[in-house]
Amino acid sequence: MTLLNRPKLLSLEEILPLTNDPQLQQKYKIVEGNLLGNLRLGLLLQDLDMLAGKNAKMYIDQFYKDVRVVTAAIDNILIRNIFRANRDIILKSRINYVGKTSMEVGIRIEQDNKHIATCYFTMVARIGDINNDSGAELPSLQYIDEDEKIRAKKALERKNHYLDEIKNIDKPLECEDFKSLFKLYRETQSSTFNGKYMDSFIMENWERTFPEYKNPNQTIFGGYLAKKSFELASLCSESISNGRSIVGAVNRINFYHPVLIGDKLKYTSNVIYTSGPFICVESNIYRIGRGEKKISALTNSCNFTFINVDDKLKALNVEKVYPYSFEDYLKTIVAKETLNKLLMEDSPLLLKDITKDTNIGTD
Ligand SMILES: CC(C)(COP(=O)(O)OP(=O)(O)OC[C@H]1O[C@@H](n2cnc3c(N)ncnc32)[C@H](O)[C@@H]1OP(=O)(O)O)[C@@H](O)C(=O)NCCC(=O)NCCS
Known part of the structure; x- marks a missing residue:
């Protein structure tokens, strides 16, 4: 079996078919009616996390049988365009970078070909009993084309930014x-x-x-x-x-x-x-x-x-x-x-x- 070891090969796409599924629309609406922005972001966050977990497992399962994947962080999410509860939501997920035991999964959210938001999840591979587990080391990815290299660099910058913020937590006013x-x-x-x-x-x-x-x-x-x-x-x-x-x-x-x-x-x-x-x-x-x-x-x-x-x-x-x-x-x-x-x-x-x-x- 070919080893999936490049971001390009570790990509997934899912559709939430809201346009033609009235029941799904009902589930995602905040209130009745067709108001703009009437979409339950909380519910979508849950779907995004599931997709990030699935994407991470796609890589991890090639090397381990009993490894759990946990969400360590969800990075800032900036909403760029208004959500519509009656249009399909396209979720494009990809592993951008693999560290020692963690990885960044980026998910782009689109509706009607518009970029609504991008979310970055840090997922960590853990092995052993939940009360006494440790990180499962992962082989690094191959970043070959320009796009893969740029995304990996940005993912590493986000990781370092988070680590710097922890250090600066007590910065003076x-x-x-x-x-x-x-x-x-x-x-x-x-x-x-x-x-x-x-x-x-x-x-x-x-x-x-x-x-x-x-x-x-x-x-x-x-x-x-x-x-x-x-x-x-x-x-x-x-x-x-x-x-x-x-x-x-x-x-x-x-x-x-x-x-x-x-x-x-x-x-x-x-x-x-x-x-x-x-x-x-x-x-x-x-x-x-x-x-x-x-x-x-x-x-x-x-x-x-x-x-x-x-x-x-x-x-x-x-x-x-x-x-x-x-x-x-x-x-x-x-x-x-x-x-x-x-x-x-x-x-x-x-x-x-x-x-x-x-x-x-x-x-
Ligand atoms: C995530 C968790 C396992 C990290 O534990 P830890 O003792 O800090 O472990 P480590 O220091 O070895 O960190 C493991 C990796 O995760 C990364 N990491 C940990 N917390 C992070 C965060 N908040 N943001 C980004 N990366 C993080 C570390 O940089 C490290 O990466 P690397 O191995 O690729 O270098 C631990 O905080 C945890 O169990 N959190 C809860 C996870 C969970 O259950 N989530 C779902 C419901 S709450």
């Missing part, structure tokens, strides 16, 4: 950060202040993982957690939106620990920053193991950016949210920085497209 925080603080101290604090916009949800959810790895897929987390964030964004809130970007999610059957999971979402029509929601997932009392973070804090729009996708401003505690102030800085970076992106983004005619700044 800039003077500009202090100035903008002080401005916010002054507003809250005014005798006429009647704004709302961040803690007015918190939602949380608990669930137990049942044997029914078990996959062949005996664990829960990262895509399932991303779906649940996104759906709570979306509800939370609606607690401040005065129109519809549609998603514009998802920040990187890192999965630190596996979820076992019987674990209790806590999802939290909080509107931490708003600017013009943009709503930034921070989400976290925590875990309590079966028979344990200790709660631990399962993921990093992930930010979802939503845009508040009317039915015709015209951007509508939302009210400002104010930090209260020192921790809240730090969250405001991160969210503001994240949003500003997104708005400075060179390539087309839904976040910019929707707002470009409305002349709304970020502050």
